[in-house]
Amino acid sequence: MLDDVKPKPGAGAATGSGNVLEVQDLKKHFPIRKGLLRRTVGHVYAVDGVTFSIKAGETLGLVGESGCGKSTVGRVILRLIEPTAGSIKVEGHDITRLSKAEMRPYRRQMQIIFQDPFSSLDPRMTAGNIVGEPLGVHGVGKRRERRDQVAQLFERVGLRRGQMDNYPHQFSGGQRQRIGIARALALNPRLIIGDEPVSALDVSIQAQVINLLMDLQRELGLGYLFISHNLAVVEHISHKIAVMYLGRLVEYADKRTIFTSPKHPYTEALLSAVPVPDPAIKRKKLVVQGDVPSPMRPPPGCHFHTRCPYAVDRCKVEVPALRDLGGGQLVACHLR
Amino acid sequence: MDARADVQPEAGAQALLEVDDLQTYFFTRQGVVKAVDGVSFALRRGETLAIVGESGCGKSITALSLLRLIPDPPGRIVGGTVRLAGHDLMTLDEPAMRNVRGNDISMIFQEPMTSLNPVMTIGRQIAEVILLHQDVSRKEALAKAVEMLRLVRIPEPEQRVREYPHQLSGGMRQRAMIAIALACNPKVLIADEPTTALDVTIQAQILELIVELQQKLGTAVILITHDLGVVAETAQRVIVMYAGRKVEEAPVGELFAHALHPYTHGLLASIPRLDLMRGEVNDTPQRLQEITGIVPALTDLPQGCVFAPRCKFADDRCRAQYPPYEQKRSGHWAACWNSDALYGGALHA
Ligand SMILES: Nc1ncnc2c1ncn2[C@@H]1O[C@H](COP(=O)(O)OP(=O)(O)OP(=O)(O)O)[C@@H](O)[C@H]1O
Ligand SMILES: Nc1ncnc2c1ncn2[C@@H]1O[C@H](COP(=O)(O)OP(=O)(O)OP(=O)(O)O)[C@@H](O)[C@H]1O
Ligand code: SF4
Ligand code: SF4
Ligand SMILES: [Mg+2]
Ligand SMILES: [Mg+2]
Numbered sequence: 001m002l003d004d005v006k007p008k009p010g011a012g013a014a015t016g017s018g019n020v021l022e023v024q025d026l027k028k029h030f031p032i033r034k035g036l037l038r039r040t041v042g043h044v045y046a047v048d049g050v051t052f053s054i055k056a057g058e059t060l061g062l063v064g065e066s067g068c069g070k071s072t073v074g075r076v077i078l079r080l081i082e083p084t085a086g087s088i089k090v091e092g093h094d095i096t097r098l099s100k101a102e103m104r105p106y107r108r109q110m111q112i113i114f115q116d117p118f119s120s121l122d123p124r125m126t127a128g129n130i131v132g133e134p135l136g137v138h139g140v141g142k143r144r145e146r147r148d149q150v151a152q153l154f155e156r157v158g159l160r161r162g163q164m165d166n167y168p169h170q171f172s173g174g175q176r177q178r179i180g181i182a183r184a185l186a187l188n189p190r191l192i193i194g195d196e197p198v199s200a201l202d203v204s205i206q207a208q209v210i211n212l213l214m215d216l217q218r219e220l221g222l223g224y225l226f227i228s229h230n231l232a233v234v235e236h237i238s239h240k241i242a243v244m245y246l247g248r249l250v251e252y253a254d255k256r257t258i259f260t261s262p263k264h265p266y267t268e269a270l271l272s273a274v275p276v277p278d279p280a281i282k283r284k285k286l287v288v289q290g291d292v293p294s295p296m297r298p299p300p301g302c303h304f305h306t307r308c309p310y311a312v313d314r315c316k317v318e319v320p321a322l323r324d325l326g327g328g329q330l331v332a333c334h335l336r
Numbered sequence: 337m338d339a340r341a342d343v344q345p346e347a348g349a350q351a352l353l354e355v356d357d358l359q360t361y362f363f364t365r366q367g368v369v370k371a372v373d374g375v376s377f378a379l380r381r382g383e384t385l386a387i388v389g390e391s392g393c394g395k396s397i398t399a400l401s402l403l404r405l406i407p408d409p410p411g412r413i414v415g416g417t418v419r420l421a422g423h424d425l426m427t428l429d430e431p432a433m434r435n436v437r438g439n440d441i442s443m444i445f446q447e448p449m450t451s452l453n454p455v456m457t458i459g460r461q462i463a464e465v466i467l468l469h470q471d472v473s474r475k476e477a478l479a480k481a482v483e484m485l486r487l488v489r490i491p492e493p494e495q496r497v498r499e500y501p502h503q504l505s506g507g508m509r510q511r512a513m514i515a516i517a518l519a520c521n522p523k524v525l526i527a528d529e530p531t532t533a534l535d536v537t538i539q540a541q542i543l544e545l546i547v548e549l550q551q552k553l554g555t556a557v558i559l560i561t562h563d564l565g566v567v568a569e570t571a572q573r574v575i576v577m578y579a580g581r582k583v584e585e586a587p588v589g590e591l592f593a594h595a596l597h598p599y600t601h602g603l604l605a606s607i608p609r610l611d612l613m614r615g616e617v618n619d620t621p622q623r624l625q626e627i628t629g630i631v632p633a634l635t636d637l638p639q640g641c642v643f644a645p646r647c648k649f650a651d652d653r654c655r656a657q658y659p660p661y662e663q664k665r666s667g668h669w670a671a672c673w674n675s676d677a678l679y680g681g682a683l684h685a
Contacts (some may be wrong), residue, residue, distance in 0.1 A: 066538050067505035082391050161632070170364065172392030200529065205391045207606035207624035214623065223581055225384070229536060236608035236624065259610070273536040275565030277607050279589045294491045 019092070020223035021077065021110075021193045022053040026086035028069070028076050032296060044295050046072040048247035049086070050320075054191065057217060059224040061238030061255070063231060063270065065292055070227045074193045077225070078110055079103060091190060108138060112183035113177070113197040121168040121176055128154075128164030131182045138187060153182040158208055177201055181209065185216070193225045198233060210237055231274045235259055243267050246270045246295055246303040249322055253329040263331040265308050302334065310335055351378035353402070353441075353524055353557050358416035360394075362399045367635035371397040371411070373580040379524065380659065382550060385558040386567045386588070388603065389577035390631050398577075399526045402558075403437055420524070433634040438469055442522040444513050444530045451513065458512045459497025460487070465519040478598045484515040491542055501587040514542065518667045521553055541569055568592060576600050579631055579642040582661065596670040596679050598647050602627035641673065649674050665674055 030044040047069040053061045076083045087096045114120035132150040151161045157178040198206045228234050241258045243251040251264040262268050269288040288307045305315040320331040356376050362369035372394045389394045418425045445451040462481035485493035488511040531539040574591045576584040584597040605625045628648040644650040661671040
C-alpha cells in the first residue's frame with residue numbers, strides 16, 4: 001500500500017493519512033490482588049490515557065521516567081497484554097479487540113526489539129534459529145531459503161554468518177541486541193517498537209545500530225516507536241517526541257520544538273539532566289528531587305506536582321489537559 | 337589540576353586494588369576466546385575508574401574475573417594477579433572468596449533480571465545479604481531492606497519489599513540491585529552499566545548517590561559504561577579497552593581533550609551530541625559517524641594491532657606488530673604506533 005511512496009523522514013513522512021499506528025486514549029490498569037481470595041485491592045495506573053499516531057517512515061520518540069509506563073504502552077500496542085480502555089489502529093484497522101487468530105496478519109506488521117537482550121532470547125536456541133523462528137512460524141520460504149535469509153539478516157545487522165550456530169550466552173550484550181533486531185526484521189514489518197533498543201550498546205555500536213535503523217526506515221518506510229531514556233539518541237533518531245510522566249503524556253511535539261523550547265517543567269528537568277560528554281563543561285543540574293510517586297496511588301491533579309518547582313495549589317487538585325500551544329506543541333501544564 | 341591526575345596506571349603500594357596482567361580465556365569449540373588478555377590497572381581508595389570500550393571487548397569479564405565469577409568450564413583465569421589491599425585473591429579458597437564478594441567487593445550487574453532471584457521477594461534478597469554480613473535479627477534485616485530501598489529512591493518501599501522482580505519496572509530492578517550491592521558497605525563497588533535502564537533524572541540521582549557514598553565511605557568504584565556523558569561527569573580516570581586489551585588510559589579531562597588512540601577518537605566522534613540543544617539547525621535525522629567494521633572474533637585476532645582492520649591509519653608495521661603500551665604524555669598511556677604522528681601534543685595544543 002505504501003510501497004510506492006518514498007517517505008521523507010524530514011518532512012515527517014507526508015504520506016497523507018498514512019498512519020502506521022494510531023493510539024487513542026489508551027489505558028492499562030494492572031489490578032493489585034491481595035489475600036487468599038486474591039481480591040483486587042487497587043490498580044497500578046501504568047498507562048492512563050495516551051494518544052498519538054505514527055506515520056510510515058516516521059519515528060516517534062517516547063521518553064520519560066523509569067516506571068512511567070513506556071514499555072507497557074509498547075506491550076499493549078502489540079497486544080502482548082490487553083488494554084483496559086482505548087483503541088489501537090494499525091494501518092487504519094482497529095486491532096483492539098481482535099482474536100488471536102485475527103491478530104495473526106497484524107503480528108507480522110509489528111515487531112518489537114526488547115529492552116533487555118538477556119532475558120528476551122531463548123538460551124537453548126542457536127542465534128540463527130532465534131532469528132529464523134518467525135519465518136518458520138509464518139511459513140515463509142523453504143528451509144534452505146530461510147537459512148540464506150537468516151544469513152543475510154545476520155550480515156545486515158553486523159553479525160558474522162559463522163555466528164549463526166552459536167548460543168545467546170556466547171554473545172556479548174551488544175551482539176545479543178543485534179540478534180533481536182535481525183529477528184524483528186525477518187518478517188518485513190511496517191512498525192517496529194524499540195524498547196530501549198540501543199541502551200545496552202556502547203557508542204560505536206550504538207551509532208551503527210542507529211544508522212542501521214535509520215537506513216531501514218528510509219528504505220522500507222518503517223514507522224518506529226522508539227522508547228528510550230537516552231535523550232541524545234532520541235533527539236538524533238526521532239521526528240516527533242512524546243514525553244510521559246506516570247502513565248500520561250505531558251508534552252508532545254516535533255523534536256525541534258521539544259529540544260529548543262520545552263514548555264513542560266518535567267521536560268525542562270529531563271533536558272537539564274542529560275549528561276554532557278565533555279568534562280570541560282560543568283553545568284548546574286536541575287536535579288528534580290523527591291521520589292517518583294507510585295503509579296498505584298498517583299498524586300491527584302497534576303501527577304508532577306510533588307516534584308515540580310513551580311507547582312501552585314491548583315496543580316494539586318486539577319488535572320491539566322493536554323493543550324495545543326500552537327504549532328502542534330501539546331503541553332499538559334496549568335501555567336502554560 | 338585534578339587531585340588524582342598523577343595516579344599512575346601501575347601505581348604503587350597505596351593502591352586498594354591492583355590488577356596485574358589478568359588473562360581470562362574461554363575454551364570453546366570455535367577455539368580459545370581471549371576475552372581478557374593482559375589487563376593491568378590499579379585503583380585507589382575513593383577513586384572512580386571508568387572502563388569503556390566496544391561491546392564484547394571484555395569489560396564485564398574483567399569485572400567478573402576480579403570476583404572470580406567466571407563460569408568454569410568454559411572459562412578460566414589463566415594468568416595474572418588481583419590484589420586487594422595487598423592480598424592475592426587468586427589463591428583464596430572458595431569460602432574466603434565468598435567472604436570477599438560479600439564484604440569487600442560488590443557488584444551491580446549489567447543484567448538485573450538474571451542476577452535477581454525471580455522467586456524471592458526483593459526484600460528477602462536484600463535481607464539475606466544483610467544477614468550474611470551483620471549480626472542482626474531477621475526482622476531487623478527486613479527493616480533495613482526497606483531503608484535500603486528508600487536510599488535508592490524506590491517509591492513505597494514498604495510495599496515493594498514484598499514484591500518479586502517481575503513486578504518492578506526495569507529501572508526499579510536496577511535500583512534494587514544497587515540496594516543489594518550497597519547493603520554491605522563494600523570497599524570496592526563494581527558498577528557494570530549501573531544506569532543503563534534508568535532515565536536521566538533518576539540516573540542523575542543514582543550517580544549522585546554513588547558519589548555521595550563514595551565520599552562518605554571511601555568506596556572505590558569501577559564504573560563500566562558506554563555512556564561517555566556519564567564518564568565525563570563521574571570518573572576521574574578512564575581505561576579504554578579493545579578486543580580484550582587496554583588500548584588507552586588517562587585522567588578523564590586529558591582523555592577527552594587529547595585522545596591518543598584512533599579507536600578512542602572514533603568513540604568520541606560517534607556520540608549523538610544533542611545538536612538542537614547546542615543551536616544546530618538539523619531537523620532531519622543525521623547519520624552518526626561510525627567506526628566501520630566489527631570487533632574481530634576473539635578466537636581469531638589479527639596479527640599486529642588488533643584495531644588495524646578498522647583503523648584508517650593502519651600501515652604495514654601496524655599489521656605486523658602489536659604496538660607497545662607506553663606512557664605518551666604525563667599519566668596518559670596508549671598502544672598505537674602512530675599516535676605521536678597523528679595526535680602527538682601539537683594537534684590539540
Ligand atoms: N505485570 C504487571 N503487573 C503489575 N504491575 C506492572 C506489571 N507490569 C508493569 N507494571 C507496573 O506498571 C508501571 C509501568 O511499568 P513499565 O515497565 O511500563 O515502565 P517503563 O516506563 O517501561 O519503565 P523503565 O524505563 O524502568 O523500563 C510500573 O509501576 C510497573 O511496576
Ligand atoms: N561463556 C562464554 N563462552 C564463550 N565466550 C564468552 C563467554 N562469555 C563471554 N564470552 C566472550 O567474551 C568476550 C567478552 O565479553 P564481555 O561480556 O566481557 O563483554 P563486554 O565488554 O562486557 O561487552 P558489553 O558491553 O556488550 O557488555 C565476548 O566477546 C564474549 O563473546
Ligand atoms: S501543572 Fe503545576 S505541577 Fe504540573 S507541571 Fe504545571 S506547574 Fe508543575
Ligand atoms: S597501531 Fe596502527 S592500526 Fe593500531 S590504532 Fe595505531 S595507527 Fe591504527
Ligand atoms: Mg521499560
Ligand atoms: Mg558487559
